Amino acid sequence: MIKILQYLTLLLPLLCLGQEQALVFQGALVYPVTAAPMEDGVLVVQHGKILAVGPAGKVVIPEGAEMHDLRGKVLMPGLVDTHSHIGDGDGGDRSATLHPDARILDAINVRDPHLKKALAGGITTVNIMPGSGYLMSGQTVYLKLREGRSIEDLLYCDDPLNSICGGLKMANGTNSLRGEGPFPGTRAKSAAMVRQLFVKAQDYQRKLKAAAGDPEKMPARDLQMETLVEVLEGRRIVHHHTHRHDDILTVLRLAKEFGFRVVLHHVSEGWMVAEEIAAAGAPCSIIAIDSPGGKLEAVNLLNKTGAILAAAGVDVAYHTDDGITDSRLFFRSAAFGVKEGLSREKALASLTIAGARMLDLQERIGSLEAGKDADFIILSGDPLSVYTHVEQTWVEGTLRFDRANPEDYQYAVGGYGVFREGFHAHGCLDEEGGGR
Amino acid sequence: MKRVRNAECGMRIGRAAGCFPKAFGMDAGCWMLVVMLMSLPLWGQKVAVRGETVYTMAGAPLADGVVLIRDGKIEKVGKAAEVKIGNDYTVLSGKVVTPGLIDAHTVVGLAGYYNQPHDQDQLDKSSPIQPELRALDAYNPREKLVEWLRGLGVTTLHTGQAPGALASGQSILVKTVGNTVEEVLLDSAAMVTLTLGSAVSRNYKSPGTSAKGVAMLRTELLKAREYQKKMANKDISKRPARDLKLEALAMVLSGKLPALITANRAVEIMTALRLANEFGFRLILDGAAEAYLVLEEIRAAGVPVIIHPTMARPRGDSRNLSLETAAKLKQAGIPFAFQSGYEGYVPKTRVVLFEAAIAAANGLAREDALAALTINSAKILGIDRRVGSLEKGKDADLVIFGGDPFEYTTHVCTVMVDGEVVVQGECREKR
Structure with missing residues (x-):
């Protein structure tokens, strides 16, 4: 008995160390994204972080590491989806059109099977946004697709009360035009309403500065103003739905007036104003669609946008806008960009590091570099081939999707009862064709 | 004649080929040219379409195949080595040829x-x-x-x-x-x-x-x-x-x-x-x-x-x-x-x-x-007598692709309907 106890005591530290064991992935064609591809690359991960990445023979393999042979496979960073609606969340309501106070993190269901669908598509980080039916529909949230029981388990930020956990969703163009109740009926009115609120926020910001921390002089807390001050200070990024070229320019005009940081989303007619976007230094997150149209502001949506913006010097990413396009087919969007002239290198960056930059997360994710989070995917072949499958998705050193596992496989292909909750469009795909 | 044709079209072909003919996002001038191109007088002409791979969908795919077209119909299909292309045929070639989709x-x-x-x-x-x-x-x-x-x-x-x-x-x-x-x-x-x-x-x-x-x-x-x-x-x-x-x-x-x-x-x-x-x-x-x-x-x-x-x-x-x-x-x-x-x-x-x-x-x-x-x-x-495969007597509807038709990055190079080139795409794949 004592012997068994001794044995167990000996094993205990080993069991604990089991979690500490380094993982080594070797033999794959590795796309670090921020460095040149490696034909026979090695990736070492431990404690959820990347320890080392490099060509075979130049990377120290830790003793006792768990070895993974990936010959014939492709290894690259987990994908970053800068614009998605998975998780069954919501944002502001019909009481107004400006809702900078509404947080989507208060509404997301982390058990939504569509999160697993995203993992099946190789997505490890996602910016989940409220819809585009309002000028400001609420705060977005940046999530790491870890296993989790609550939204807190998936957050990037430390604490929603004291840190920035996402961006601010804004929209212009037709989706937010309603012309009744509290809603704008024209584009000029839309811009005026947004400007008025930002002017108010500037005033609030001044009061905060004047108070200089003195509780007696502080203005009353205002959730809307607090969010917009974060935007004015450049700590919270505006993620702006915008399609038509003149709407894009309006966003840039407002961003300049108030000095906020903005990522332009969708940018269907971005190819018409690439120089202006580049001059403003605004990154673009593009949607790729199988045909133009479906609404007036998307009739000129073309897959050449990525190539034209990149050529103009704009930082380019793609997004799924899931359920507009499917998280499992994220590569397809960038591949369509390549079809129309985007370079392969830019295409892979557009799904990873470029998206990370648009979420202020480039220090942690988006490329395979020592010190970054161990978020990576293993592919059966060329990332831009239709025949390629995501075989495994790893998040912070944990295997989160394995195509060889039947439980996971169902999320890659669908089938009876897989997406039980159905598709939640939040009115985005309703009969009126409103929404995104 | 099935369609109205413009006698001036012929001289415009050369210029049209240089423009970007994907239906959307073209310059207005380019649009015009494509409209012209769509009515090219290939009717009555003899065309040979040659592909590195020809999916006839009537039997196994042909490596280096040829489809002969005359008066809007398919005249003959076979391997290039076995099909004689007459001097009076306009030859279009590409990597992959399929019937019109x-x-x-x-x-x-x-x-x-x-x-x-x-x-x-x-x-x-x-x-x-x-x-x-x-x-x-x-x-x-x-x-x-x-x-x-x-x-x-x-x-x-x-x-x-x-x-x-x-x-x-x-x-x-x-x-x-x-x-x-x-x-x-x-x-x-x-x-x-x-x-x-x-x-x-x-x-x-x-x-x-x-x-x-x-x-x-x-x-x-x-x-x-x-x-x-x-x-x-x-x-x-x-x-x-x-x-x-x-x-x-x-x-x-x-x-x-x-x-x-x-x-x-x-x-x-x-x-x-x-x-x-x-x-x-x-x-x-x-x-x-x-x-x-x-x-x-x-x-x-x-x-x-x-x-x-x-x-x-x-x-x-x-x-x-x-x-x-x-x-x-x-x-x-x-x-x-x-x-x-x-x-x-x-x-x-x-x-x-x-x-x-x-x-x-x-x-x-x-x-x-x-x-x-x-x-x-x-x-x-119920239209397989007319379309759906590259076989003698069927409508000359076919597509030339720059590669595997299903790959995301493959371009459509040429589309023919009834023997007429109706789309001349910018086929950027290397030959």
């Missing part, structure tokens, strides 16, 4: 890309049973979405009313080039389109349930059967007054037109089979998202399937769809074809080529996927 079910031409009331003619909501509505009377051959699909190699559409009514109308079969519906028709009345399931109850006050919907449909079919009998009376004076609705349903009962029943859940698929059995009509299943649950039953009934777009969103009655259903239909020996379906929003249409590609990436062999875009589709639609 067929979209086995769409609403394009009735539904337009603006998605505004003026261009949305795909469903009349005044009554749930209107088989008398003819797509013929609503199809716009100049619709931008038709042009978009043509640019991606689609040369034949089976188009009509959208799913969502118990009986929505009569579909048509058209080529994707032409100025009037009469000019593009392959068949002015192809099928009567029916829908079972929850979509109907969203569009109409009644039926409010699936069971009521089926009861309403059966009632009308019984009326049509009576009508059919009375119309067969030798004494003309005893025949009833013509009734367009019953006449359309009677065409289904008599076997003149098949019924295309949109049924996505296994429940509705089984109901469709039950109805076909009761009334003895020819049935083609549409959608069939849960077909994988009832493969045996579908096969036993000998019913072909026009499968939902592979990338359709998993929602409503289609929430249980699978990317592998096409592969499972193939495995079960059930004839099937791909479709672009109906979209209420963005994208306003899907592209049948892309839907087949995703099926080809999920268990369906490449050639089986191509067959479901071409010859098998033509057979299900």
Whole structure:
């Protein structure tokens, strides 16, 4: 008995160390994204972080590491989806059109099977946004697709009360035009309403500065103003739905007036104003669609946008806008960009590091570099081939999707009862064709 | 001459070839040239299309194959070594040649890309049973979405009313080039389109349930059967007054037109089979998202399937769809074809080529996927004498691709309809 106890005591530290064991992935064609591809690359991960990445023979393999042979496979960073609606969340309501106070993190269901669908598509980080039916529909949230029981388990930020956990969703163009109740009926009115609120926020910001921390002089807390001050200070990024070229320019005009940081989303007619976007230094997150149209502001949506913006010097990413396009087919969007002239290198960056930059997360994710989070995917072949499958998705050193596992496989292909909750469009795909 | 031609076109070819001819996003001048190009006087000319791989869809693919075309029809198909190309033939060459693609079910031409009331003619909501509505009377051959699909190699559409009514109308079969519906028709009345399931109850006050919907449909079919009998009376004076609705349903009962029943859940698929059995009509299943649950039953009934777009969103009655259903239909020996379906929003249409590609990436062999875009589709639609394969005597509808047709980055280089080059794409693949 004592012997068994001794044995167990000996094993205990080993069991604990089991979690500490380094993982080594070797033999794959590795796309670090921020460095040149490696034909026979090695990736070492431990404690959820990347320890080392490099060509075979130049990377120290830790003793006792768990070895993974990936010959014939492709290894690259987990994908970053800068614009998605998975998780069954919501944002502001019909009481107004400006809702900078509404947080989507208060509404997301982390058990939504569509999160697993995203993992099946190789997505490890996602910016989940409220819809585009309002000028400001609420705060977005940046999530790491870890296993989790609550939204807190998936957050990037430390604490929603004291840190920035996402961006601010804004929209212009037709989706937010309603012309009744509290809603704008024209584009000029839309811009005026947004400007008025930002002017108010500037005033609030001044009061905060004047108070200089003195509780007696502080203005009353205002959730809307607090969010917009974060935007004015450049700590919270505006993620702006915008399609038509003149709407894009309006966003840039407002961003300049108030000095906020903005990522332009969708940018269907971005190819018409690439120089202006580049001059403003605004990154673009593009949607790729199988045909133009479906609404007036998307009739000129073309897959050449990525190539034209990149050529103009704009930082380019793609997004799924899931359920507009499917998280499992994220590569397809960038591949369509390549079809129309985007370079392969830019295409892979557009799904990873470029998206990370648009979420202020480039220090942690988006490329395979020592010190970054161990978020990576293993592919059966060329990332831009239709025949390629995501075989495994790893998040912070944990295997989160394995195509060889039947439980996971169902999320890659669908089938009876897989997406039980159905598709939640939040009115985005309703009969009126409103929404995104 | 089938189409109006411009004598000046010939001199414009050279310049047209240099512009970017994808239908959208071109300069106005470029647009003009493409319009010209679309009416190139190849009719009457002799054309040879040579491909590194020619998928004839009538036998194994040909390595280094040639298709000879004369007067808009295919004259000869074979290996380059065996087919003599006369000096008077214009030679077009490329990597991969396939027959023109067929979209086995769409609403394009009735539904337009603006998605505004003026261009949305795909469903009349005044009554749930209107088989008398003819797509013929609503199809716009100049619709931008038709042009978009043509640019991606689609040369034949089976188009009509959208799913969502118990009986929505009569579909048509058209080529994707032409100025009037009469000019593009392959068949002015192809099928009567029916829908079972929850979509109907969203569009109409009644039926409010699936069971009521089926009861309403059966009632009308019984009326049509009576009508059919009375119309067969030798004494003309005893025949009833013509009734367009019953006449359309009677065409289904008599076997003149098949019924295309949109049924996505296994429940509705089984109901469709039950109805076909009761009334003895020819049935083609549409959608069939849960077909994988009832493969045996579908096969036993000998019913072909026009499968939902592979990338359709998993929602409503289609929430249980699978990317592998096409592969499972193939495995079960059930004839099937791909479709672009109906979209209420963005994208306003899907592209049948892309839907087949995703099926080809999920268990369906490449050639089986191509067959479901071409010859098998033509057979299900009853137009395989004209289109669907590269065989002598068939319409010279074909596509030259810059590589594997299903790869995301492959370009469509050339599209021919009836022997005419209707799309000359900028084919950037290295030769």
